[in-house]
Amino acid sequence: MIKLPPNYSEPLPAAFYPASAPLPFSRADFGPDFQWGASAAAYQTEGAWQHQGKGPSIWDDFTRRKGTIRRSEHARVAADFYNRYETDLDLAAAMGLTDFRFSAAWSRVLPEGSGAVNRRGLDFYDRLVDACLERDLRPMLTLYHWDLPSALQAKGGWTNRNIVGWFSDYAQLMARRLGDRVPHWAVLNEPMVFVGAGHLLGIHAPGRRHLGAFLAAAHHATLAQAEGGRALRALLPGSAEIGTTFSCSYLTPHRPGNRQDEAATRRADAVLNLFFMEPTLGLGYPTAQLPALGWLLERYQKPGDDQRMAFDFDFWGIQNYTREVVKFSPWLPLQWAALVPARQRNVPYTDMGWEVYPESVYQMLKQYSAYPKAPKLLITESGSAFPDVVTDGRVPDVARRAYLQAAIGQVLRAKREGVDVGGYFAWSLTDNFEWAEGYGPRFGLIHVDYETQERIMKDSGRWYKKFLGGAVMSAERAGKVGMNLG
Structure with missing residues (x-):
């Protein structure tokens, strides 16, 4: 049986595999064109928050406010990816990854959000893309991963309809500079999270x-x-794939068969899983499940918006970490639904308080692929945060490795049932600044000592490397990139 942290209770989720037994699948089962990657985000990893003309973002502002971030931490240095990207890409390549997903900091290339371009900021992403390609890593660029320029927030930010034009201009700028080398683009990262x-x-x-x-x-x-x-499609070569990403959770009723909990689950599904997805298909907002959305959004919509919300994406990025259990709540008007925390349900949970439920990956692939016009699906984020202990230069993260194995197995389960799923990206390549949680939760396949910036490939990363057939890194090369091989 897999040994897991003390908060775990028996029985373990059925999707886990016995630690002593070989896995019932291999990389070859996914096919030669399957994308194997890891993901990262600019604000969470780059640091260099005022370097070479970068403007401030809303997260720079938010972290300065008292009481917003645990332990009053911030991302002014973070994992120092801005200065250490070559080291991290060397490790990604050694791990055997085929793809690397990262985001651009809008305020690094457009300090005011629009207008004058910071050429030094653009040059950084130029170098980053070239460095990926030099290591045979296909870059996937996410345009927006939550770090809106402060100058645009001063004008209302996402509440100002003009942001649609500002964002389109930013997208065109990035496409013109990098479109000849970036084959995969993601427009937004988890819009329900950053707006909600x-x-x-x-x-x-x-x-x-x-x-x-x-x-x-x-x-x-x-x-x-x-x-x-x-905006991207108008400028990118026909071979480029354009997608967007959705946060999602497999939802189940607290009391199966109870009419109130079942209805609450459907309403929660409309908000958490369907709100930003169905409009891309030309279906509009999911008002059938949550009628209140119709009249609530009416004042913000203009004639023709239903058509403008639709776009034929080449892929959807599915970003799933857990399932949620939903119950009827008379205290939450409009939605009348509440989530039951994992800690109250006597189930295994991570440092984020999320239930350990790898089957959720399978369930969400099935749910999204059921739409007749659904594009190819990619798992663009999947991972787990557990406490790490460095022991003799190693990080024996048994629980994270077990989750990674189980989640990949659930992807193969969906693929074997006919789901068009083309890739799996672990979250995250390295440990990083985890938003309001600060540096406490660690999701990385690579451990980061935030004081020394030393990197150690965790046992989960070592397993991923073995599974993918990653290259052997010499001790000399490991020393040059600052990695502890253990």
């Missing part, structure tokens, strides 16, 4: 708690998602 946590719950930047702000931001993000796709 940032404009309704107030726990992420810009820290607003206002239903109207949430609705305006959500509608404008839906428009920007499609307009950004159109």
Whole structure:
């Protein structure tokens, strides 16, 4: 039986494999064109927050506010990826990855969000893309991973309809500079998270708690998602793939068969899983499951918006970490639904408080692929945060390795059932700044000592390397890139 942290209770999820037994699948089962990657985000890893003309972002501002981030931490240095990207790409290549997903910091290339271009910022992403290609890593560029330029927030940010044009201009700038070398593009990262946590719950930047702000931001993000796709397609070569990513959770009712909990689950599904996806297909917002959305969003919509929200993406990035259990709640109007925390359900959970439920990956692939016009699916984020202990130069992260194995197995399960799934990207390549949670939770396949910036490939990363048939790195090369081989 796999040994897991003390918060785990028996029985373990059925999707886990006995540690002593060989896995019932191999890389070859996925086919030669399957994309194997890891993901990262600019704000969480780059640091260099004021370097070479970069402008401030809403997360630079948010982390300076008292009480917003655990232990008052910030990402001014983070994993220092801006200065150490070659080291991290060497490790990604040695691991056997075929693809690397990263995001650009909007305010690094456009300090004011629009207008004057910071050439030094663009040059950084130029070098980063070239460095990926030199290592046979296909770059996937995410245009927006939550770090809106502060100058645009001062104008209303996502609540200002003009952001659709600002974002489209930014997308065109990136496409013109990098489009000849970047084969895969993701427009937005998890729009429901940055509009919901940032404009309704107030726990992420810009820290607003206002239903109207949430609705305006959500509608404008839906428009920007499609307009950004159109801006890219107008400029990129026909071989480039354009997608966007959705956060999602497999939802089950707290009391199966209970009419109130079943209805609450459908309403939660509309918000958490369908809100930004169905409009891309020309279906509009999911008002059948949650009728209140119709009249709530009415004041923000203009004639023709239903058509503008649709875009024929080449792929959807599915970003799944867990399932959620939903119950009816009379205290939450409009949605009338609440999530039951994993800690209250006597189930295994991670440092984020999320249930360990790898089958959720399979369930969400099945749910999204059921749409008649669904494009190819990629798992663009999947991972788990557990405590790490460095022991004799090694990080024996048994739980994270077990989760990685189980999640990949669930992808193959879906693929064997006919789901068009073309890739798996682990979150994340390295440990990083985990937003409001600071540096506490660690998701990385590579451990980062934030004081020394030393890198250690964790046992989960070593397993991924073995599974993918990664290259052997010499001790001399490992010393040059600052990696501890253990």
